[in-house]
Amino acid sequence: MKVFSPMREVEPAEGSPRAVFLDRDGTVNEERQYLADPEKVVLFPGAGEALRAIQDLGFLLVVVTNQSGIGRGYYTVEAMHQVNARIAELLAGQDVRFSRIYFAPEAPELPSHGRKPSPNFLFDARMELGIDLARSYMIGDKLLDLQCGWNANVRKCLLVRTGYGREVEASGDERLSKAVVVDDLAGAADWIRRDVGDCLRRPEIAEFSSNS
Numbered sequence: 001m002k003v004f005s006p007m008r009e010v011e012p013a014e015g016s017p018r019a020v021f022l023d024r025d026g027t028v029n030e031e032r033q034y035l036a037d038p039e040k041v042v043l044f045p046g047a048g049e050a051l052r053a054i055q056d057l058g059f060l061l062v063v064v065t066n067q068s069g070i071g072r073g074y075y076t077v078e079a080m081h082q083v084n085a086r087i088a089e090l091l092a093g094q095d096v097r098f099s100r101i102y103f104a105p106e107a108p109e110l111p112s113h114g115r116k117p118s119p120n121f122l123f124d125a126r127m128e129l130g131i132d133l134a135r136s137y138m139i140g141d142k143l144l145d146l147q148c149g150w151n152a153n154v155r156k157c158l159l160v161r162t163g164y165g166r167e168v169e170a171s172g173d174e175r176l177s178k179a180v181v182v183d184d185l186a187g188a189a190d191w192i193r194r195d196v197g198d199c200l201r202r203p204e205i206a207e208f209s210s211n212s
């Protein structure tokens with residue numbers, strides 16, 4: 001397991017909040033190459049209900065998104081914020097709220113603080129929100145989403161079959177054996193609910209990182 005920051009050894013305080021970290025495009029909303037128009041935002045069916053269910057389990061929702069289209073000059077930071085605002089607006093009906101949206105605007109070839117698979121935004125969330133990463137989850141549709149979560153030692157990373165997820169699953173990459181593969185956010189919410197229940201019934205399994 002790669003260690004990116006000495007901060008990962010900090011013990012979380014008792015009762016620290018847990019988070020579900022979410023990729024945005026292809027996970028919450030339909031993947032459109034370089035989405036920059038709020039009117040083109042389409043949430044996946046059931047996404048709002050699923051996120052609400054995760055929230056009701058006591059998790060904070062934190063979005064972690066690579067937005068290289070900004071660095072490539074395809075759209076502005078402001079356009080991305082407008083897309084985020086539209087997503088928030090569509091989810092508000094279910095009382096779903098993102099605690100943070102971390103974005104990496106850099107083009108892939110440039111240095112970046114948080115561009116996935118870097119776990120740095122998850123470490124930022126631990127600092128800023130007090131998140132207990134070992135009891136948190138990552139959900140995404142690309143291998144780099146999963147790698148981001150693994151690099152931060154979250155409890156489990158889930159690949160959704162929406163967006164690029166089905167292609168990633170079909171690739172047969174052996175690293176996927178560490179991941180949980182589910183159809184969509186609803187499947188992820190169900191899996192996390194069961195996992196949380198298992199941890200409550202059998203506290204000893206929660207003491208071990210499931211990806212070690």
Ligand SMILES: [Mg+2]
Nearest residue numbers: 023025026141
């Ligand atoms: Mg994605």
